Amino acid sequence: MAADIAEQPAGYARLLEGAPAAAIAEVAARIAEQRPRHVVFVGRGTSDHAALYGAYLTEIRLGIPVGLASPSAITLYGARPDLAGALVVGVSQSGGSPDLTEVLKVARESGAHTLAVTNNPASTLASAAELSIDVSAGHERAVAATKTYTAELLSLLLLVEGIRGGGDGRPAADERAALAELPQLAEETLGGHGADELAQRYRFASRMVTTGRGYAYPTARETALKLMETSYLPALAFSGADLLHGPLAMTDPDVPVLAVVGSGPGGGSMADVVTRLGERRADVVTIGAHDIAGASGRLAVPEVDERYAPLLDILPLQKLALALALARGEDPDAPRGLKKVTATL
Template identity: 70%
Template sequence: MAELGPGEGMATDVAEQAEGYARLLDAGLAPIAAVSRRIAELKPRFVLFTARGTSDHAALFAAYLTEIRLGIPTGLASPSAITVYGARPDLRDALVVGVSQSGGSPDLTEVVRVARDAGAHTLAVTNNPDSPLADIAEMHVDVLAGKERAVAATKTYTAELMALLLLVESVRGIDAADRAELDRLPELARGVLADPTATQLAARYRFADRLVTTGRGYAYPTARETALKLMETSYLSALAFSGADLLHGPLAMADPDVPVLAVVGDGPGGKAMGEVLGRLAERRADVLTVGSGAAPANAVRIPTPRVDERFSPLLDILPLQQLALSLAIARGEDPDAPRGLKKVTETL
């Protein structure tokens, strides 16, 4: 088999995401619904997600969903509290969810093991049903993404988003309107991926030294994942802030020489970005907005389809992945194999 050129693996992974959505809606929904029914029966008093890297951003999205849609207090666990400091918190009646593409991270496996011993119900969300994390957890959800070619995660990230979305919504109960909108996502994703705007914009940021990404609510995980992709593929100094946090001290770094990538939908989170965009305009910042929300007159924009804000992260991240891919290649890098990175995080 011919060796792939720089970025060809990541490009193929990115292109397969619409099919990944369709696969989860078809083959994945029934097993996810079965896990959701079990969670509903257990009635956890709170939920803790534990993850690393890209999966941590998917977990953050799920945390927003769980609190907003299910009304259950939710947080992100600090694995080092258990693996480094030996903490043994009281987790009776909690649901602890480990999110990991490989399922091979020792620290996450240890957190889930300790949580189960401490009385928690445990769930693993992975792309590998035979992994140590899936084996140690009481329940498992397979995100069905298939083998990912590039080290930088793309299709496994969006598969985690979709699986976690279906999990939470199935606990609540997916009505006909939501099911119809979910069924539109694969085709909408194909349309977003066919838009060349993100690729064309890569040259605009080729010589940037640093960037800022920002968003609020459901868009905040997208901002964080975008910053990570830019750092690990183009070696840019990319800082992610919620829109609310950006309005404090970090706003001082915004100027025409520091591009800002803002994820802006037309739901409550996107509307809450209005003041942020206004303040950035006052500072004459170089702003690129991604999403279905309105953009200020001075901003460059990559539009995405208008959907319920819960579903926007599955579309908004796609052009930002394309931007990271094209920017890395423009800067002479190979995003398939970022320097010094491995697919499995082995921190303990």
């Protein structure tokens, strides 16, 4: 897991340069020509969190309504929704889950355009789709996904900005210049400190809460999953808004809270959430570029455009999940009962 985490800056550079970037631009240009009226994302686990990020990007940057599919409606209940004219995007690091493949098959039969975003271009998911994107993360050693997750995020970012950018499917020039800084920023973020100290602080925690809004919400959900699958620590993920609608009542000094607070509207709205948590004397650690009143600590990340922040915010949290698992005497490379490819129907 440590090796996979460390490879992410190089993975960003690989996706941003040469053949991978050109392939994504070609797909983006095709989709721009198709002009879908709505988009449906489908994924499971970590890839579902990447899909949620893609949903935020699509609605905010492209102004196209987005839905997240429920695969069981099709695979268990036999539903055949009319998806004519839609773009249906399956996101899966392995591309091997039968239910995601079935969703794309049914969608294509109903007249939808289909796209697979996967780390396995020879997978059944990629074969079932009209178009496919190889996230080019390379072999991932650990069961817990790290570099494939961020490769999915960056691929979706390049896709959406390519659709928005113009006829050649490439992001606008100023966008490309900003994206080119991500590998170095990721390197700097991974070189930061704090995860090991937090792991010792939380090694005996019985539960944890993660929270964020907007682009940061997928990061909160992915962090909770990483903590659960590597440390077996019950972790509940909430959007900052949902946390205030009831779950805030369960927070207290014994329930650590990891709050992702970036720049932009999403990060700005989280300041009030952190204040409310502080009023309950919750043990709040923020993930962001600035200290926030009410927090007892911070995992530092560089300040970037809110759209790019999920590519950096998750890095110290992956390190925390790794360090916490080791501190609790667990093996984060081989979580009990889990396999790299999970096939669901």
